[in-house]
Amino acid sequence: MVRKIAFNLSLFQEYIGNYFKTRLTYRADFWVEVFSDLLHSAMNLVFILIVFRHTPSLAGWSREEILFIYGYFLIAYGLFGAFVNFYNFTERYIVKGEMDRVLTRPAHSLVQILLENVDPPALASAVVGVVIMASAWVSLGLPFDWYDPIMLVVLVAGSLLIYTGIYTALASISFYTDAPTGIMPLMYNILNYGRYPVQIYNKTIRFILTWILPFAFVGVFPAAYFLDRPEDRDMALLTPVVGVVFFALGLVLWNRGVRRYRGAGS
Amino acid sequence: MTAAYLELIRIRFLTMLAYRVNYYSGIIIYAINIGAYYFTWRAIYGGAESLGGFTAAQMTTYIAVSWMARAFYFNNLDREIALEIRDGSVAVQMIRPYNYLLVKVMQGFGEGLFRLTMFMAPGMVVVCLLFPVELPADPARWALFLVMIWFSFLINTQLNLIVGMFAFFVENNEGMIRMKRVAIDLFSGVLIPMSFFPLWAQDLLAWTPFPAITYLPSSVFTGRMSGAEAWEALLVQIVWAAVLVVPIILMWRASRRRLFVQGG
Numbered sequence: 001m002v003r004k005i006a007f008n009l010s011l012f013q014e015y016i017g018n019y020f021k022t023r024l025t026y027r028a029d030f031w032v033e034v035f036s037d038l039l040h041s042a043m044n045l046v047f048i049l050i051v052f053r054h055t056p057s058l059a060g061w062s063r064e065e066i067l068f069i070y071g072y073f074l075i076a077y078g079l080f081g082a083f084v085n086f087y088n089f090t091e092r093y094i095v096k097g098e099m100d101r102v103l104t105r106p107a108h109s110l111v112q113i114l115l116e117n118v119d120p121p122a123l124a125s126a127v128v129g130v131v132i133m134a135s136a137w138v139s140l141g142l143p144f145d146w147y148d149p150i151m152l153v154v155l156v157a158g159s160l161l162i163y164t165g166i167y168t169a170l171a172s173i174s175f176y177t178d179a180p181t182g183i184m185p186l187m188y189n190i191l192n193y194g195r196y197p198v199q200i201y202n203k204t205i206r207f208i209l210t211w212i213l214p215f216a217f218v219g220v221f222p223a224a225y226f227l228d229r230p231e232d233r234d235m236a237l238l239t240p241v242v243g244v245v246f247f248a249l250g251l252v253l254w255n256r257g258v259r260r261y262r263g264a265g266s
Numbered sequence: 267m268t269a270a271y272l273e274l275i276r277i278r279f280l281t282m283l284a285y286r287v288n289y290y291s292g293i294i295i296y297a298i299n300i301g302a303y304y305f306t307w308r309a310i311y312g313g314a315e316s317l318g319g320f321t322a323a324q325m326t327t328y329i330a331v332s333w334m335a336r337a338f339y340f341n342n343l344d345r346e347i348a349l350e351i352r353d354g355s356v357a358v359q360m361i362r363p364y365n366y367l368l369v370k371v372m373q374g375f376g377e378g379l380f381r382l383t384m385f386m387a388p389g390m391v392v393v394c395l396l397f398p399v400e401l402p403a404d405p406a407r408w409a410l411f412l413v414m415i416w417f418s419f420l421i422n423t424q425l426n427l428i429v430g431m432f433a434f435f436v437e438n439n440e441g442m443i444r445m446k447r448v449a450i451d452l453f454s455g456v457l458i459p460m461s462f463f464p465l466w467a468q469d470l471l472a473w474t475p476f477p478a479i480t481y482l483p484s485s486v487f488t489g490r491m492s493g494a495e496a497w498e499a500l501l502v503q504i505v506w507a508a509v510l511v512v513p514i515i516l517m518w519r520a521s522r523r524r525l526f527v528q529g530g
Contacts, residue, residue, distance in 0.1 A: 039448045054314075185295060
């Protein structure tokens with residue numbers, strides 16, 4: 001087990017090293033990507049700031065609380081964008097048949113595919129998230145305990161596992177059918193529902209965001225742990241549990257899919 | 267000559283038609299986005315009757331129609347032009363006995379026609395079923411809106427031409443293309459109507475072509491602007507469409523002298 005983890009970590013180092021060697025040949029492209037990620041966060045930030053000029057609260061949440069939640073969302077979203085990227089999975093690995101190459105190697109296929117598609121510029125969002133969250137933390141005057149950073153890491157890890165699990169499960173669909181389902185881009189849009197407290201949605205959507213596509217665990221619930229919101233605090237502690245469950249689900253579907261996979265035949 | 271340009275519209279329309287299935291999921295994606303903003307705005311209104319001059323019901327209609335208008339006027343001409351300049355194929359296009367920019371606009375029209383009939387129209391039906399959208403009862407308002415979104419399309423396309431042509435002058439204009447996209451979403455009123463911005467920003471934005479793309483036609487559609495104000499909105503669009511021709515011609519003249527294709 002330990003040897004396996006060490007092996008994967010060494011792979012991680014190699015891949016990241018190679019990424020920077022190839023990408024920094026075209027430095028401009030790299031910075032353009034960072035820049036446009038920043039623009040997107042800026043756009044959503046401007047939206048929140050303008051909207052709160054006209055209302056004191058959003059479904060009972062103040063401006064600073066909404067910013068805090070958005071900051072948390074950005075941290076998880078940025079990390080996810082940087083290290084989990086299935087956007088071209090069907091096209092590149094199934095239709096063009098690169099999956100065959102991956103399967104001839106000793107490392108786990110999922111590890112390889114995640115590492116081949118790392119996208120560090122996306123980390124810019126995570127950095128912005130930290131800044132937003134920290135400034136909201138200060139202006140809300142929240143207490144800061146020594147274990148808060150540890151809790152943040154645990155909760156973000158849980159959120160990241162939820163994202164990874166859901167997208168791994170969706171990518172596995174490609175093993176069963178090679179027809180383009182168009183479900184991936186769809187999911188990237190649904191994910192944005194997590195930016196705001198689930199309380200603003202209707203009952204059905206709230207249920208979906210909590211239990212079926214639990215994007216509320218990548219935003220309002222874990223953020224409520226730090227905010228003074230006793231009613232959502234229990235949900236916050238569920239984050240790592242939901243994360244493990246969804247990641248396990250994704251992994252099982254993936255492994256079954258790989259066993260079923262017969263190649264593109266080209 | 268006109269026949270050649272009309273043919274370009276037809277070809278692009280048919281090309282798009284071949285990929286129409288891709289746009290069915292596009293409709294769902296737009297519906298999801300409209301949903302996100304619908305619920306957010308509902309929470310913003312809370313108990314308030316009217317904010318920024320929009321009633322809560324008008325706001326729902328505004329979001330729906332703004333996103334669906336975006337489905338129509340959006341195109342990738344900026345990236346297409348930049349790509350053709352970078353890979354040098356623009357040189358071959360320039361030799362041909364037609365105007366390169368007009369060709370791009372015609373292809374844009376073909377795509378626009380497709381997006382209007384296959385994307386925006388069915389999308390509007392779906393959105394009306396999902397959300398409490400209030401359609402205008404007055405046929406004149408519909409007519410004016412239909413004219414106005416063509417100007418939205420024209421102004422957006424003109425901005426795309428300008429940003430795309432920057433590839434003649436800088437090595438990499440991808441950053442500029444993305445910046446323009448965010449600017450259009452944020453400052454044209456798709457996400458937030460102009461009247462919600464602070465006054466200084468409203469005054470500043472009034473001097474940019476962005477509000478003419480979404481805010482004006484959507485305001486007319488929702489009934490926030492009517493009568494003389496609506497006609498004035500159309501006039502603003504016409505003026506912008508005319509004004510933007512100037513930088514396009516200037517850039518095009520300058521760029522033909524600058525173009526240097528390696529290998530080609």
